[in-house]
Amino acid sequence: LRQGYPEVIYCAGKTPNQVAEIVKAMCARGSNVIGTRANNEMYAHVKNICKEAVYHEDCKMITVKNQPIDMTQSYIVIATGGTSDIPVAEEAAITAEMLGNKVERVYDVGVAGIHRLFHKLEIITGAKVVVAVAGMEGALASILGGLVSKPVLAVPTSVGYGASFGGLAALLSMLNSCASGTAVLNIDNGFGAGYMASMINKL
Amino acid sequence: LRQGYPEVIYCAGKTPNQVAEIVKAMCARGSNVIGTRANNEMYAHVKNICKEAVYHEDCKMITVKNQPIDMTQSYIVIATGGTSDIPVAEEAAITAEMLGNKVERVYDVGVAGIHRLFHKLEIITGAKVVVAVAGMEGALASILGGLVSKPVLAVPTSVGYGASFGGLAALLSMLNSCASGTAVLNIDNGFGAGYMASMINKL
Amino acid sequence: LRQGYPEVIYCAGKTPNQVAEIVKAMCARGSNVIGTRANNEMYAHVKNICKEAVYHEDCKMITVKNQPIDMTQSYIVIATGGTSDIPVAEEAAITAEMLGNKVERVYDVGVAGIHRLFHKLEIITGAKVVVAVAGMEGALASILGGLVSKPVLAVPTSVGYGASFGGLAALLSMLNSCASGTAVLNIDNGFGAGYMASMINKL
Amino acid sequence: LRQGYPEVIYCAGKTPNQVAEIVKAMCARGSNVIGTRANNEMYAHVKNICKEAVYHEDCKMITVKNQPIDMTQSYIVIATGGTSDIPVAEEAAITAEMLGNKVERVYDVGVAGIHRLFHKLEIITGAKVVVAVAGMEGALASILGGLVSKPVLAVPTSVGYGASFGGLAALLSMLNSCASGTAVLNIDNGFGAGYMASMINKL
């Protein structure tokens, strides 16, 4: 394990006590910690045994920095189609930052407000890897894939209703993207996108 | 029935003889005729009894003009994402033209070549109604919906493979479009799009 | 932006505070406001900062009229199959009215009470565009499509149980309508139907 | 076994020889015979060993009448939405007739030509049981269910394309019918409908 490299807990389905015990053990080892899918009650238990723990309410993550983190110079762009996709994007962003990556957030630039995307073109094309987070029809991934020549990691979200079928519409849309250079993560899997973007950004 | 207004045959599942008999009866009434989903053999039978019949090979349509058609001044834009979507688009275009509408074709302007779309913006925004024909991820409908303030009729196509599931991916994508002013036709239903676009263009 | 043209907020997934802040900014600009998928708590926050705000409980919409609205003479018919489809229909109706359209409501005229439909035929055929809202088997859209020669916008609803699969049965039914001149919106998307009907009604 | 009651063979997946052998044995017992899903080659083999065998090309049935059949006075109405649904309807009709039922065919009366349905109302409402055969959106079953107060057996067909998904759209539509008094058969199962209609007609 490299210095400062965090250990990860998937908190969903664990009891608050179990989460706190795992954090405790990791802190005892001096590790940095990432906890995903954590609720307020889990955080309360963690906070009791570790004062430095931070809770990111929007993306339901707990992080602990027990060691300094070296940051990359190259950066990852994390973009969203709408504001409702931000929690998933933040899961990706916090994960990538805890793994030592510089992150640029470019939020709410989907087809409903596509002019905002064009204002951000410079920062987007300067990235080493792009994460596109979008629900409903998920067109953002295709649009970004068509505009940039860097790898695009597409994250469908469960945002939407009716025939979005819990993210299935965005998922299929992204898998069928006509723009080359795109690969797809599971629905709402911001963590996985941040993790893989970090792998690529550090090559 | 208005003068020049065509009668329509859905040829799929009929025998060549049945198709030719129906065309014969329609011509006897002096009607214009549209036949969709017609194969070469059907056309051969029709040609035998009606020399004026025309076969549109790419979209598998038979048309007969027994009467002059008044054309609209306002026009319908019919756009496609790729070249493989053209047969469905032509079904829409020929249908709309036989119904007396001026049509502008704007083909192959999807996300894989989105710069071509921007070169055609003027003609697109000048339309009274826009038909967006696209397979795979179907993002074209969302992009057009975001750019124009006229009704967009979205036609998913069965073009694609794997997780396109015969057009399902494009269909779901279009139903979930974040851009307001879009409604969706059945997969590959160029005829229905041309028909409804004509209704709207003539209001 | 035309005079009196409203700005729209999709409230689902926003906090009551966020909704109220957005309304505040819109009112400061003197805009009319449409908020969809808003709950009581959101309305309470909005009411605090804007006394003129109205809450439409059945369709969960907030509207604010800061400017007079010019109404069309031609009208939109909004029809439902049953009484349980009314919330979705009202979302369409209020949207269309806020956009300046005259609306005629023709509710509860589905196959279970199809005689009621025939009593309303005159008003239905007088419309410039028809919105058909129906759950379960969604046959209303096909029946209206067969009876009128104006564009029909079909809105499947999630009303039903069992093999309605959250509106999927009505959605597929409407996409496959044998009656020409029908296009389909997302399940429960009353807003989109009202918006597109307005576009067509104003052509 | 009642006098004249036929024996039934499901020919699909059997070799022509197997089919002919089974027919031979049944004829030896003096039974009437119904064979469904039989192709031309199967018929040729059967014809060789049984001169009285009749082939119904449109619905791919073989029938043999070795004994006279007593016919009911009450009758079954078999209706279709379009012309492409006729093969399935004929499978139901021939089955019911071989089982000794009087059958009235009311074909091509779906929403695309709903006025034809109203011309046939008297004959439809006079039936003891109604079979509604329709593909695409399957609305015919709901319309008939709403109009008559007799049991309706709904048979979805695989007629259609795109989002008809091989008959799934019609199937779901029929299962969700708002009109009481309807039950549903498998996609394209004309035989099953004719069989059950006969059971009901003979009560």
Place this chain on the structure above:
Amino acid sequence: LRQGYPEVIYCAGKTPNQVAEIVKAMCARGSNVIGTRANNEMYAHVKNICKEAVYHEDCKMITVKNQPIDMTQSYIVIATGGTSDIPVAEEAAITAEMLGNKVERVYDVGVAGIHRLFHKLEIITGAKVVVAVAGMEGALASILGGLVSKPVLAVPTSVGYGASFGGLAALLSMLNSCASGTAVLNIDNGFGAGYMASMINKL
């Protein structure tokens, strides 16, 4: 309307007040009343305005008998696979009884306890029509269809978990039954089964 024939309310999605108002109007007309999918709160409101109203807790039905009901001599068998299917079976049974049919309940006779089915064979084969209610794999319908020569109405239930997918497994199983003489209702649609069984029982 025949004497004693009930009026029906589908209570789901209505407010307790709406339900009570409808019941009030029906009682004013002297009708018998069937309300399906009614909860305790609805019943409380109904009870306030109509003392004779009865609540059937297991199947969530409200019934009011304002007029005597003539009962049939022939009877309907209503069978279930397990005990968890009883609420749906009772919806069918109460509906059929309110419509004037004699009903025999044969519960908990599915494949897990198939010997119990054989003990009840006499009563089952004596019925004029059989309703088979089953969840999970829904084999009961096929077994009954194989044993009796009367019409079988199959009702899949949402009982089960995992790959039962809310009743889909039982639904598909029943649609594919190899035993002739079976037709299928929507998942959990006891009301529809009782209604159609009554139609058939009274022929």
Place this chain on the structure above:
Amino acid sequence: LRQGYPEVIYCAGKTPNQVAEIVKAMCARGSNVIGTRANNEMYAHVKNICKEAVYHEDCKMITVKNQPIDMTQSYIVIATGGTSDIPVAEEAAITAEMLGNKVERVYDVGVAGIHRLFHKLEIITGAKVVVAVAGMEGALASILGGLVSKPVLAVPTSVGYGASFGGLAALLSMLNSCASGTAVLNIDNGFGAGYMASMINKL
């Protein structure tokens, strides 16, 4: 590798030459050989290089016995619902026999002819493990599971049409079996069932 234990080739997707080469190498090692999903052309190539190769046309298997096979005393029952399921059953039977198991075939005993099942009860209950092969609604697995107290391996087949969806109906039915002691193989996977039955029979 135990003496006489066969090597297995999945021939689908291989060229006839590739199949023949693999068989050649296996024979050179003195192994017995099982080839599944082999067509006539593959067999012709294999026959050329190995005179002892046998082709089982119904289940499309090639077998070569280069060594004697020790047979078990306990036996496996392989049952089918209909005659169309026999090819899959034979794939299981030949596989199990090549692996040294005594096999009892009990074919065509599904719900359409359930009396035939009861005539075979003694042989069925004497088995050490039962393989139930059935398409359409797949009820055979549940019925056998309810009757015997030995492990039942259920193999859904793609036999059927319409809502059988290529075997999905039988698959879901079998996964939801109410009878304990059943586990399920992939659709049409006779090989896998024969292989696992052999494992269990030899314990």
Place this chain on the structure above:
Amino acid sequence: LRQGYPEVIYCAGKTPNQVAEIVKAMCARGSNVIGTRANNEMYAHVKNICKEAVYHEDCKMITVKNQPIDMTQSYIVIATGGTSDIPVAEEAAITAEMLGNKVERVYDVGVAGIHRLFHKLEIITGAKVVVAVAGMEGALASILGGLVSKPVLAVPTSVGYGASFGGLAALLSMLNSCASGTAVLNIDNGFGAGYMASMINKL
């Protein structure tokens, strides 16, 4: 019924009173008892009438041992991919133990920590039958199937999110396992796996 062999209750969908009554009757017969899918309230009612009842909170089972249980010498391995799969695994383990089987638990050995699997190889390969419990992508079943030559019973779990679709991903994965000797249970059906593993272990 063999001495000590338990009776089983599926508690889901029963009232606490019904569960307690059934347990009471079983205890009166001196039987051992297994109750699955039982909640705390059910247990409280059972405890009142039977002091020996034990509640297994993680897998929501109630057990009562009224008679001694003979244990096997051969054992069943029950393995899980992650910690969240343990409740389903425990349902299998407790079931198997109550049926008199020795069980070895090998938990949290999926692909995310595959080295842990290799540390347990000896105990795994010593089993007479293996139960593989896994959610998400369900790869554990394939890996175990590839490593051991004993029957593998694969239990998909509903653990996961997004495109796991409630266990569908794991279910399909397991049904398609390339490794021979695997059969599949319903999603989350730990009981069924424990029951069938016991059948096999006792052969």
Place this chain on the structure above:
Amino acid sequence: LRQGYPEVIYCAGKTPNQVAEIVKAMCARGSNVIGTRANNEMYAHVKNICKEAVYHEDCKMITVKNQPIDMTQSYIVIATGGTSDIPVAEEAAITAEMLGNKVERVYDVGVAGIHRLFHKLEIITGAKVVVAVAGMEGALASILGGLVSKPVLAVPTSVGYGASFGGLAALLSMLNSCASGTAVLNIDNGFGAGYMASMINKL
């Protein structure tokens, strides 16, 4: 366009003439050419106008090298689960090589022969990026993701039958991989995987 960088044609759905014309234009520009999904007839037409064109029969690709290609030192590993997955893997490999990447092929190392995987561990872990191509249950992607710390691009294939549903099982399995650092391409999309792997390998 960088020197030597190829132009790409998706040949499916184009006529042989169209393909040849496009190749001709590209060669006139001196470009290297990649054509995917090309059949023999297309190649014959291309060969006529361009003698240097090469046809890769297994993966149905046409390539033309009009310019020298600079190759990377770092390499891409392309692995398959079985031999039937090789065509998709070759599409990825040829694409990556035409884009100037060193490629190491590691074929037929899935769970059915997992020992072969362990023999290749050194070459696999030495890669800069790994492409995992697998059908049926797609477990290879998870296993590689668990073993290597480099980005894994997972390509599900349509290899399999029954419940593989044309690659859906492998697709869902890969999207749900428990191993971090994996992203997924469309079913059978070898081209997309080779393209994206090249992007990553050249960072």
